[in-house]
Amino acid sequence: MKQEDYRRVVSGFVMDPECKDRIKKNVCRAVPQRNTFFRYGMVAACALVLIGCALTVQRLKMANSNTVGPQTAQNAISVSQAAGSGQTPASSSVLSSSRSSSELTAKSSPQNSAVDGTPHDTPFIAGIKGIDTPRFLFYNNSIYTIGGLIAPSKDRSAIPEKLIGFAWGKRRVCTVQNVDVSKNICMQCPDETILRYTNGSEAVLTGYVRYDFLLKNPITIQGKPYFLTDGLFTTTLDCTSPANNSIVYTIDLSDTLLPLFHQKILGKPICQVGKGTVYSIDEINPDNAVAIFDNKCWYFVVKKYGYTGKTIDDVTKEKGITIRSIF
Amino acid sequence: MKAPRRPEEWENAFESKFNAYGDMLYKLCLVYLRKPEDAEEAMQEAFIKLLVHSPSFTDNEHEKRWLIRIAVNICKDKLKSFWHKNVLPLDEALPAPEKSGDGQIAEAILALPAIYKSAIHLYYYENYKIEEIAEILHISPSAVKMRLKRGREALKLEWEDSMR
Numbered sequence: 001m002k003q004e005d006y007r008r009v010v011s012g013f014v015m016d017p018e019c020k021d022r023i024k025k026n027v028c029r030a031v032p033q034r035n036t037f038f039r040y041g042m043v044a045a046c047a048l049v050l051i052g053c054a055l056t057v058q059r060l061k062m063a064n065s066n067t068v069g070p071q072t073a074q075n076a077i078s079v080s081q082a083a084g085s086g087q088t089p090a091s092s093s094v095l096s097s098s099r100s101s102s103e104l105t106a107k108s109s110p111q112n113s114a115v116d117g118t119p120h121d122t123p124f125i126a127g128i129k130g131i132d133t134p135r136f137l138f139y140n141n142s143i144y145t146i147g148g149l150i151a152p153s154k155d156r157s158a159i160p161e162k163l164i165g166f167a168w169g170k171r172r173v174c175t176v177q178n179v180d181v182s183k184n185i186c187m188q189c190p191d192e193t194i195l196r197y198t199n200g201s202e203a204v205l206t207g208y209v210r211y212d213f214l215l216k217n218p219i220t221i222q223g224k225p226y227f228l229t230d231g232l233f234t235t236t237l238d239c240t241s242p243a244n245n246s247i248v249y250t251i252d253l254s255d256t257l258l259p260l261f262h263q264k265i266l267g268k269p270i271c272q273v274g275k276g277t278v279y280s281i282d283e284i285n286p287d288n289a290v291a292i293f294d295n296k297c298w299y300f301v302v303k304k305y306g307y308t309g310k311t312i313d314d315v316t317k318e319k320g321i322t323i324r325s326i327f
Numbered sequence: 328m329k330a331p332r333r334p335e336e337w338e339n340a341f342e343s344k345f346n347a348y349g350d351m352l353y354k355l356c357l358v359y360l361r362k363p364e365d366a367e368e369a370m371q372e373a374f375i376k377l378l379v380h381s382p383s384f385t386d387n388e389h390e391k392r393w394l395i396r397i398a399v400n401i402c403k404d405k406l407k408s409f410w411h412k413n414v415l416p417l418d419e420a421l422p423a424p425e426k427s428g429d430g431q432i433a434e435a436i437l438a439l440p441a442i443y444k445s446a447i448h449l450y451y452y453e454n455y456k457i458e459e460i461a462e463i464l465h466i467s468p469s470a471v472k473m474r475l476k477r478g479r480e481a482l483k484l485e486w487e488d489s490m491r
Contacts, residue, residue, distance in 0.1 A: 003451045005429075005432050006432070006436065006447070006451040006452060007451065007452055008429065009429050009432045009433045009436060010354050010358065010436065010448070010452050011354075012429060012433070013353070013354045013357045013358070013433075015349070015350070015353045015363070015366075015367065016363065016367070019353070019363075019367050020345060020349065022367070022371075023345070023349075023367065023370065023371045023374065024338065024341055024342070024345065026371055026375075027337075027341050027371060027374050027375050027378065028337045028338050028341055030375050
């Protein structure tokens with residue numbers, strides 16, 4: 001076979017006369033569709049990518065909003081309630097009260113809220129997990145430390161990462177963010193930083209709390225104060241808030257004083273101690289409570305369930321303190 | 328080449344390309360695929376690719392070579408397809424017609440192994456040089472020479488068989 005034979009034979013491969021029309025019809029129908037499909041496919045792919053990016057950014061924003069760094073902890077306190085863990089109070093001395101709101105926001109200045117005499121949200125006592133006696137009173141958009149040392153002065157590392165809150169009847173675990181207690185009240189706390197940043201992202205308490213601040217700025221919680229107490233005097237602590245006609249006190253409890261109770265006292269003054277008057281603890285009822293000031297702290301006694309038999313006089317003698325009227 | 332947008336632009340673009348390369352592509356595809364329907368389909372696919380992608384060419388020869396390359400690839404894909412491997416054409420099942428003249432040569436050409444068809448066709452029909460064929464098929468010139476040699480031998484055998 002020669003090249004001429006090949007060319008001659010292949011030249012005889014002639015396409016069908018209608019072939020061109022068929023192909024033209026198909027091509028002109030298929031090309032714009034493919035082109036359009038490609039173009040819109042790219043647009044759709046870009047749109048999906050953008051939507052994905054937007055969702056990711058939104059999720060990151062939400063995540064960041066739930067985590068606040070220590071730098072932002074200046075003036076506001078928010079107590080966000082985390083999921084209940086069923087966790088028991090670390091200390092048996094933790095006192096509690098009811099709390100109507102699951103979230104509280106605290107301002108830095110207690111005077112703004114506590115002294116204005118306006119009824120506010122019920123106090124909310126929170127303790128710190130892992131520390132013996134500290135409690136924080138969240139009330140009227142402020143945070144107060146009531147009772148106990150926040151942390152042993154020699155071991156600041158004991159400060160926990162999270163502030164765990166407890167509410168009477170239904171335990172709650174709260175995470176405190178953006179806490180600035182620099183102007184809040186703490187009894188028997190060293191006049192220096194009592195809480196430090198322990199976690200860069202959450203549950204931070206910081207600031208300076210001075211004991212003398214309480215003396216200069218007594219707290220008055222009016223309206224419907226909660227009487228958070230149970231028991232006997234102890235030597236470790238007490239926080240009081242002398243007021244004209246109502247007081248909220250706490251008394252520190254040793255671990256041996258069980259069970260815990262809380263008494264709700266409404267209305268008129270709850271603490272009126274006559275000079276030299278001695279009440280047996282049995283005789284003290286919620287409307288007739290006692291507050292004792294030992295030039296350093298206010299001590300407070302109320303009716304205790306599970307009476308131990310001691311009288312206030314016994315206690316004051318035992319403790320070497322003098323009962324004084326606070327009104 | 329800028330991609331057309333309006334329907335009439337597509338038609339005009341196709342018309343010009345088909346007039347320029349349609350016959351060449353059809354023959355190439357037919358040699359490869361042996362069936363006019365398949366050749367038509369492969370050629371159609373090649374034109375669609377040309378118009379969809381609208382690549383830029385330096386000249387018409389560049390465009391022609393691009394089309395040849397695309398058509399060869401399409402034909403190879405078709406030969407490798409499941410359908411092509413598993414379908415027995417009806418005409419092959421029928422009794423062979425009487426062999427004579429160009430019909431025997433055509434049968435020998437179509438019976439060539441696919442690997443030699445492109446080199447043989449481009450060399451003998453399109454008059455491309457060995458280097459040009461190597462460039463089009465993306466193989467070395469020596470490979471082109473080898474395919475031409477073996478293709479000629481296979482063609483000779485086929486032709487001789489068809490003469491018997």
